[in-house]
Amino acid sequence: MGIFEELKEIVGEENFSRREEELLAYSRDSSFFQETPICVVRPRTCDEVAGIVRLASEKRVPIIPRGAGTNPCGEVVGKAIVLDLSGMNRIIEVNERDMYAVVEPGVVRDELNRALERYGLFFPPDPASSRVATIGGMLANNSSGLHAVKYGTTQDYVLALEVVLPGGEVIETGTLARKSSSGYSLCRLFVGSEGTLGVITRATLRLLPIPEHRETVAFTIDSLDELKGVQEAVMALLPAAFEFMDEICLRVLAEKKGLKVEGGSGIIAVEFDGVRGEAEACAERLRGRFGEELGAGDIWEMRKTLVPSLASYSDKSPLAVTEDIGVPVSKAPDAIRRVKEIYGEAGFEVAVYGHLGDGNLHMRVFGEPAPELEHAADEVYAYVIDAGGTISSEHGIGRLRRRYMEAQHGPALELMKRIKQALDPMGIMNPGCML
Amino acid sequence: MGIFEELKEIVGEENFSRREEELLAYSRDSSFFQETPICVVRPRTCDEVAGIVRLASEKRVPIIPRGAGTNPCGEVVGKAIVLDLSGMNRIIEVNERDMYAVVEPGVVRDELNRALERYGLFFPPDPASSRVATIGGMLANNSSGLHAVKYGTTQDYVLALEVVLPGGEVIETGTLARKSSSGYSLCRLFVGSEGTLGVITRATLRLLPIPEHRETVAFTIDSLDELKGVQEAVMALLPAAFEFMDEICLRVLAEKKGLKVEGGSGIIAVEFDGVRGEAEACAERLRGRFGEELGAGDIWEMRKTLVPSLASYSDKSPLAVTEDIGVPVSKAPDAIRRVKEIYGEAGFEVAVYGHLGDGNLHMRVFGEPAPELEHAADEVYAYVIDAGGTISSEHGIGRLRRRYMEAQHGPALELMKRIKQALDPMGIMNPGCML
Numbered sequence: 069m070g071i072f073e074e075l076k077e078i079v080g081e082e083n084f085s086r087r088e089e090e091l092l093a094y095s096r097d098s099s100f101f102q103e104t105p106i107c108v109v110r111p112r113t114c115d116e117v118a119g120i121v122r123l124a125s126e127k128r129v130p131i132i133p134r135g136a137g138t139n140p141c142g143e144v145v146g147k148a149i150v151l152d153l154s155g156m157n158r159i160i161e162v163n164e165r166d167m168y169a170v171v172e173p174g175v176v177r178d179e180l181n182r183a184l185e186r187y188g189l190f191f192p193p194d195p196a197s198s199r200v201a202t203i204g205g206m207l208a209n210n211s212s213g214l215h216a217v218k219y220g221t222t223q224d225y226v227l228a229l230e231v232v233l234p235g236g237e238v239i240e241t242g243t244l245a246r247k248s249s250s251g252y253s254l255c256r257l258f259v260g261s262e263g264t265l266g267v268i269t270r271a272t273l274r275l276l277p278i279p280e281h282r283e284t285v286a287f288t289i290d291s292l293d294e295l296k297g298v299q300e301a302v303m304a305l306l307p308a309a310f311e312f313m314d315e316i317c318l319r320v321l322a323e324k325k326g327l328k329v330e331g332g333s334g335i336i337a338v339e340f341d342g343v344r345g346e347a348e349a350c351a352e353r354l355r356g357r358f359g360e361e362l363g364a365g366d367i368w369e370m371r372k373t374l375v376p377s378l379a380s381y382s383d384k385s386p387l388a389v390t391e392d393i394g395v396p397v398s399k400a401p402d403a404i405r406r407v408k409e410i411y412g413e414a415g416f417e418v419a420v421y422g423h424l425g426d427g428n429l430h431m432r433v434f435g436e437p438a439p440e441l442e443h444a445a446d447e448v449y450a451y452v453i454d455a456g457g458t459i460s461s462e463h464g465i466g467r468l469r470r471r472y473m474e475a476q477h478g479p480a481l482e483l484m485k486r487i488k489q490a491l492d493p494m495g496i497m498n499p500g501c502m503l
Numbered sequence: 504m505g506i507f508e509e510l511k512e513i514v515g516e517e518n519f520s521r522r523e524e525e526l527l528a529y530s531r532d533s534s535f536f537q538e539t540p541i542c543v544v545r546p547r548t549c550d551e552v553a554g555i556v557r558l559a560s561e562k563r564v565p566i567i568p569r570g571a572g573t574n575p576c577g578e579v580v581g582k583a584i585v586l587d588l589s590g591m592n593r594i595i596e597v598n599e600r601d602m603y604a605v606v607e608p609g610v611v612r613d614e615l616n617r618a619l620e621r622y623g624l625f626f627p628p629d630p631a632s633s634r635v636a637t638i639g640g641m642l643a644n645n646s647s648g649l650h651a652v653k654y655g656t657t658q659d660y661v662l663a664l665e666v667v668l669p670g671g672e673v674i675e676t677g678t679l680a681r682k683s684s685s686g687y688s689l690c691r692l693f694v695g696s697e698g699t700l701g702v703i704t705r706a707t708l709r710l711l712p713i714p715e716h717r718e719t720v721a722f723t724i725d726s727l728d729e730l731k732g733v734q735e736a737v738m739a740l741l742p743a744a745f746e747f748m749d750e751i752c753l754r755v756l757a758e759k760k761g762l763k764v765e766g767g768s769g770i771i772a773v774e775f776d777g778v779r780g781e782a783e784a785c786a787e788r789l790r791g792r793f794g795e796e797l798g799a800g801d802i803w804e805m806r807k808t809l810v811p812s813l814a815s816y817s818d819k820s821p822l823a824v825t826e827d828i829g830v831p832v833s834k835a836p837d838a839i840r841r842v843k844e845i846y847g848e849a850g851f852e853v854a855v856y857g858h859l860g861d862g863n864l865h866m867r868v869f870g871e872p873a874p875e876l877e878h879a880a881d882e883v884y885a886y887v888i889d890a891g892g893t894i895s896s897e898h899g900i901g902r903l904r905r906r907y908m909e910a911q912h913g914p915a916l917e918l919m920k921r922i923k924q925a926l927d928p929m930g931i932m933n934p935g936c937m938l
Contacts, residue, residue, distance in 0.1 A: 163831075165832075165833040166831040166832055166833050166834075168831075209684055210682075210683075210684045210688075211684075212682055216681070216682055217681075220682070221682045221684075223688065223691075224659070233918065237914055237917075238914070239913070239914045239915040239918055240913065240914075240915060241912070241915045241918075243829070243891055243892055243893045244830075244831040244890075244891030244892065245829035245830055245831060245861075245862050245863070245891070245892045245893045245896060246651070246652075246829070246831075246832060246861040246862055246863075247645075247647055247651055247655070247656045247829060247861055247863065247893075247896050247897060248645075248829060248893035248895065248896055249644055249645045249646075249656075249695055249827075249893075249895045249896060249897050249898060249899045249900075250893045250894050250895045250899075250900055250904075250908070250911055250912070251695075251900065251908060251911070251912055251915070251916070251919050251937065252692060252695065252696055252700075252919045252922060253645075253658065253688075253691045253692060253694065253695055254915060254918065254919070256658075256688045256691030256692070257687060257688060257691070257692055257922075259688065260684055260686075260687065260688055261687055265687075343781070346778070346781070392684075394678070394680035394681070394682060394683060395679075395680055396598075396601040396679040396680060396681075397600075397601055397681060398600040398601050399601075426680075426681040426682055427680050427681055428680070428681075428682065455679075456678055456679030456680070457678055457679065457680045458678045458680045458682075458683035458684075458685045459685050460683065460684045460685045461680060461682050461683055461684060462682060462684050463684060464684045464685075465684070465685055465686065469685075473685070473686060476685055476686070477676070477685070477686055478674070478675065479672055479673070479674045479675075480674040480675060480676045480686070480689060481686070482672075482674075483668065483674055483676075483689065483926070484686050484687045484689070486925045486926065487687060487692075487922060487925060487926075489925065490921045490922060490924065490925035491918070491921065491922075502686065
């Protein structure tokens with residue numbers, strides 16, 4: 069029996085596909101990578117996943133676990149069996165008293181939080197793609213988003229995982245206790261491993277109580293020189309979100325989204341949450357201190373739709389080149405300036421925005437792919453690594469940034485490869501990704 | 504040249520020892536294990552550590568990294584080269600704006616915090632042994648302590664590590680950025696690995712601002728039946744510390760430490776920290792609601808010296824058998840009752856105390872080692888695992904709990920062994936510990 073017949077036997081005819089139009093749909097994620105998969109399977113249970121992975125291992129056929137495909141750096145594109153986990157989307161348990169939820173990997177982030185509302189609980193990590201992003205993808209990536217400055221990243225909310233290893237064995241790791249010093253921290257190893265070490269089939273996520281109140285302050289700055297002062301003032305108040313959008317973003321939002329603003333060279337948006345009085349008091353301490361105050365109502369909505377809005381800024385395409393760098397928090401203002409210099413000198417305009425509260429900057433470069441663009445990107449990454457930062461704060465490595473791993477990690481990259489080899493000796497799990 | 508001569512060449516004559524009385528001192532930690540090391544070396548630099556480990560690897564001689572030796576489960580006892588890292592105790596950098604410190608592994612936890620005071624910063628994890636415990640030991644163990652309910656554990660404060668691998672290669676892993684999605688989370692793998700995967704020679708630790716105010720409420724409870732209600736009331740107020748001590752502890756503290764109290768079957772001590780008004784308001788909401796209120800002044804001091812105080816409770820020895828279990832928070836009151844039942848039925852008295860805020864319970868059983876005691880311990884561990892908990896919340900596995908790893912981790916234990924094999928193929932790093 070051929071591998072396709074065996075796969076059909078495992079998941080059922082209706083959950084297997086080699087139809088051309090379907091393979092086309094799975095040939096892309098949100099990056100510019102494109103490669104047609106061998107076939108697509110949609111398992112419904114951990115047993116089915118284990119059967120598929122065992123088969124792939126026996127036949128030495130590559131396999132790529134996939135959630136919603138929102139990743140911008142080519143984490144789930146390749147000539148492989150694509151394992152679409154979006155159908156494994158049950159919320160298995162919500163434990164109100166101990167504040168955790170047990171979920172399958174295909175659960176969509178915002179749907180989880182809607183289900184948690186009635187318990188007064190929430191799962192904090194919130195990527196911009198949260199309307200469609202799956203928990204499995206967020207785990208694979210160690211996603212974070214707007215609220216990481218206060219709440220941390222996905223890895224901080226993982227109590228336990230069920231994982232199908234590359235040979236098809238199923239393990240459970242972690243506990244329901246809040247803290248443990250028993251054995252190696254395997255949960256943390258799988259989180260952020262981009263589908264290269266196994267397939268997560270169930271996750272136990274720590275939850276938090278929904279804050280009583282949220283309060284937003286948004287204002288313009290007149291010049292990038294103000295950023296250091298603004299950052300110090302805001303960080304001292306322990307914000308729940310602290311965003312920056314540069315002059316290009318500001319102009320795009322004014323033109324396309326009707327943001328009412330009279331000039332300025334950037335937007336700052338800050339959120340405080342917690343007890344009502346405290347959040348209001350923190351916001352009050354910022355009001356009137358800086359540039360023109362903006363209506364807070366739509367600013368978060370605008371921030372979430374910023375990337376598509378930027379498409380119409382220029383007749384040149386907005387390219388995601390060095391789109392997710394991270395530096396020590398206090399270096400973020402310098403990094404914004406340096407990124408603009410580097411791309412400017414290479415003849416490109418760049419829109420910079422991102423999480424000023426945790427030093428994570430996103431950007432879009434306007435232009436066409438060219439050697440000068442690549443050189444500029446190399447220079448940005450070299451600057452970031454030299455500053456003690458990271459080539460990716462929350463989007464991951466995928467196929468896009470793989471060639472910078474050596475510069476970032478040095479001899480530690482060899483160790484990552486040894487771990488990969490120990491867990492996946494056949495090299496079937498998402499080959500070409502990250503390592 | 505023999506291995507001892509080569510070791511002397513690396514660290515210098517004065518930092519090498521095979522003197523009988525010194526080997527005796529290093530033959531124990533704070534557990535009941537005892538085994539004489541082959542020799543002791545006291546390196547001063549990462550290069551020296553790398554040289555020692557390379558040599559041990561070539562000669563296939565076991566090696567055990569050691570801090571202050573405060574571990575209660577036999578993590579640093581064995582017939583091996585003991586690598587005493589307590590002399591590598593420099594605080595290399597404190598970065599006030601980005602709130603991190605770069606330290607060597609021999610820095611003592613309380614000394615670090617004293618040095619950080621002038622910056623208004625602190626490193627939150629605080630084991631009871633914090634006066635002597637080293638950062639290296641805390642990392643090896645994923646230590647936590649009284650404030651983990653609010654502040655989490657050591658792993659939550661590790662930005663970057665320098666590690667000497669078992670072959671003698673030196674890697675750096677992690678970044679200075681607050682969050683990263685670049686590669687596998689090696690920091691988290693080394694934290695809690697009990698010296699079995701390499702030697703940490705430098706750590707970059709995230710720090711927090713010292714809270715403006717701390718407020719304590721302590722009171723007695725009349726019966727263990729009150730615990731659930733107390734727990735719900737306290738947890739809703741987000742405490743910074745939330746401790747329980749049972750009736751035996753209470754009697755010991757009353758007799759030996761002069762605690763003024765009129766009966767009761769346990770003590771609750773709660774701390775709130777943060778903005779003054781908020782902390783005071785939280786404390787106020789607890790006052791007068793439960794049993795007799797205790798003077799807050801000495802309660803934390805008493806809690807920290809509880810273990811030695813228990814030595815004088817009975818003519819039987821206080822034994823650390825199942826001394827560090829963790830269960831989901833809401834199950835802690837049941838776990839206290841169950842532990843007392845299990846040991847009681849086996850004919851032993853047990854004093855139970857610990858972190859009611861994160862479900863981590865400590866205990867001392869009064870008696871002599873006996874088969875019934877081991878059976879009772881097996882039953883406690885089985886109960887803990889069945890409750891979704893952990894056989895060690897903060898003390899680690901060492902040599903003491905190694906035989907329960909299979910019951911706790913199932914097939915995941917095999918995966919841990921594969922990782923160990925990949926990193927330490929010669930098996931020289933702390934053999935006999937954990938795995």
